[in-house]
Amino acid sequence: MSTPSGENTPWLTVGIAAYNSAAYIRRAINSVVRQTDSRVEVIIVNDGSRDNTLARIHDLLASYNEPTRQRITLIDQDNAGVAAVRNIAIDRSRAPYITFLDGDDYWLDHYYDSVLSLIGDPAQAEFDLLEYNVLEDRRLLEPDQKAGRFVRFNPLGNYRGELSTEHLKSIFTASKWYVWTRIYRKSLFDGLRFPRELHYEDMMLVPQLYLRARTIIATEDPLIAYRINLGGQVCNPAQRDIDDVSRIIDIHLNIARKSSGHARDLMVLLACQSALYFKIMTNIRLGYIGSLGPIRRRLATIQPMLASRIKLPMKTRLLFMSPLASNLYTWLKTRPQALKKLGKLPEPGKTTAARQHI
Numbered sequence: 001m002s003t004p005s006g007e008n009t010p011w012l013t014v015g016i017a018a019y020n021s022a023a024y025i026r027r028a029i030n031s032v033v034r035q036t037d038s039r040v041e042v043i044i045v046n047d048g049s050r051d052n053t054l055a056r057i058h059d060l061l062a063s064y065n066e067p068t069r070q071r072i073t074l075i076d077q078d079n080a081g082v083a084a085v086r087n088i089a090i091d092r093s094r095a096p097y098i099t100f101l102d103g104d105d106y107w108l109d110h111y112y113d114s115v116l117s118l119i120g121d122p123a124q125a126e127f128d129l130l131e132y133n134v135l136e137d138r139r140l141l142e143p144d145q146k147a148g149r150f151v152r153f154n155p156l157g158n159y160r161g162e163l164s165t166e167h168l169k170s171i172f173t174a175s176k177w178y179v180w181t182r183i184y185r186k187s188l189f190d191g192l193r194f195p196r197e198l199h200y201e202d203m204m205l206v207p208q209l210y211l212r213a214r215t216i217i218a219t220e221d222p223l224i225a226y227r228i229n230l231g232g233q234v235c236n237p238a239q240r241d242i243d244d245v246s247r248i249i250d251i252h253l254n255i256a257r258k259s260s261g262h263a264r265d266l267m268v269l270l271a272c273q274s275a276l277y278f279k280i281m282t283n284i285r286l287g288y289i290g291s292l293g294p295i296r297r298r299l300a301t302i303q304p305m306l307a308s309r310i311k312l313p314m315k316t317r318l319l320f321m322s323p324l325a326s327n328l329y330t331w332l333k334t335r336p337q338a339l340k341k342l343g344k345l346p347e348p349g350k351t352t353a354a355r356q357h358i
Contacts, residue, residue, distance in 0.1 A: 035113070129209070132224070168211075173273065253271050282294050
């Protein structure tokens with residue numbers, strides 16, 4: 001383990017989680033180190049990797065010059081989970097701002113220059129959150145594909161200013177809570193940490209940071225690339241994953257009960273959007289018929305808190321109206337041949353709002 005030192009106090013900490021990512025960790029670290037300067041500290045946590053991730057990190061760090069190594073901290077620990085890794089980065093950070101990166105993802109080449117152009121002098125920065133879009137690196141699925149697919153995680157477009165209630169409604173409706181799509185003022189985490197006992201820890205914590213934030217910078221630009229993991233929790237959810245999402249919905253509802261006004265409505269909206277995620281995971285694990293019972297039981301705990309002023313997106317509204325119809329809709333959406341037989345597909349070259357998103 002090394003401890004950063006130097007004359008410059010960092011303005012930004014980058015916490016990199018490394019777990020069995022030997023094939024990708026070099027690119028992840030280099031993507032940060034090669035484009036940043038002494039004002040950025042890097043905290044790498046090897047979370048009990050069972051492959052040669054740690055050896056590759058050591059080899060890479062040895063290739064850097066001494067000033068670069070001095071701003072990098074490497075921590076090697078027994079496996080404790082990604083939530084613990086992120087909490088370590090928060091606790092060890094010396095900077096007023098922090099962001100996170102997974103060991104199989106990477107910053108795009110223009111990340112740091114784009115951030116500096118958005119915030120100006122980091123020493124004078126006064127934003128609470130900075131959010132951006134991503135490129136989906138599909139080469140794990142399609143090895144010959146050269147370019148990533150643009151994915152919109154930021155619903156605000158290009159924006160700088162106060163976070164209004166309408167902005168928060170857009171963000172909570174989109175519910176894209178991936179922790180690595182933002183830079184955070186570290187003080188937003190005061191008294192809050194990622195829950196070590198839960199998967200989808202960002203889904204629980206990041207919305208609470210938005211309720212604390214006052215100012216935001218948002219950009220349309222993609223600044224990070226993430227890799228699809230077909231063996232991951234989203235594509236192959238275990239029952240524990242579904243249970244954790246259900247627990248997170250309960251946390252959302254408990255916060256809503258303790259809140260009032262717009263904060264309460266936002267947390268109920270969030271519970272509804274999380275229920276849609278619960279439905280998708282349950283569909284994958286139990287099938288479209290087998291999932292109906294768990295979905296209905298989960299919705300029954302949310303419905304008493306719904307108010308007419310809370311406007312739900314079409315797919316979420318359909319879910320609460322009829323889980324069966326919602327499952328049928330998803331089944332049809334995932335089977336283009338079935339839609340063709342029904343004559344529902346648009347002509348080639350055309351699209352509809354309903355087809356853009358599953």
